[in-house]
Amino acid sequence: MRSDGSALNARRWWRSAGFAWEGLRHAYRSQANFRIEVWAGVLALTVTILLRAPLAPIALACALVLALELVNTALEAVVDLASPELHPLAKVAKDAAAGAVLVASAGALAVGVAVLMPPIWNWLGSR
Numbered sequence: 001m002r003s004d005g006s007a008l009n010a011r012r013w014w015r016s017a018g019f020a021w022e023g024l025r026h027a028y029r030s031q032a033n034f035r036i037e038v039w040a041g042v043l044a045l046t047v048t049i050l051l052r053a054p055l056a057p058i059a060l061a062c063a064l065v066l067a068l069e070l071v072n073t074a075l076e077a078v079v080d081l082a083s084p085e086l087h088p089l090a091k092v093a094k095d096a097a098a099g100a101v102l103v104a105s106a107g108a109l110a111v112g113v114a115v116l117m118p119p120i121w122n123w124l125g126s127r
């Protein structure tokens with residue numbers, strides 16, 4: 001009984017993970033900003049690892065920006081579905097979601113500068 005339930009849960013989890021992966025692929029293909037943020041994140045993580053700087057704040061900042069960009073993409077799709085015509089509330093929804101990405105990006109930039117600048121200065125000074 002119990003093992004049946006676990007097997008079912010594992011299958012359901014993999015199915016949900018597959019849908020989430022499809023969402024990520026869709027965002028990467030259709031959203032230029034998401035592609036830029038993915039590669040900026042890869043660059044930031046690579047530099048962090050090479051400089052042996054603290055990884056957790058950089059990884060969290062990158063994850064926050066990417067997650068909010070995905071939510072922004074989802075919200076844009078829902079707004080376009082619900083309100084194909086121009087509507088002031090559709091504008092509020094899209095602008096606020098874009099604002100959330102902007103706030104997270106500014107925060108991530110601040111974290112990146114605070115965490116990476118000291119080791120970058122040290123590295124430059126030692127050359």
Ligand SMILES: Nc1ncnc2c1ncn2[C@@H]1O[C@H](COP(=O)(O)OP(=O)(O)OP(=O)(O)O)[C@@H](O)[C@H]1O
Nearest residue numbers: 031033076083084085086087088090091094095098
């Ligand atoms: N249905 C709508 N009603 C009112 N204003 C809208 C509507 N759709 C879009 N807008 C306005 O146009 C702006 C850009 O909308 P759009 O859907 O092109 O978003 P975007 O951020 O450019 O999307 P993408 O990431 O796909 O380039 C919105 O932020 C909003 O101000």
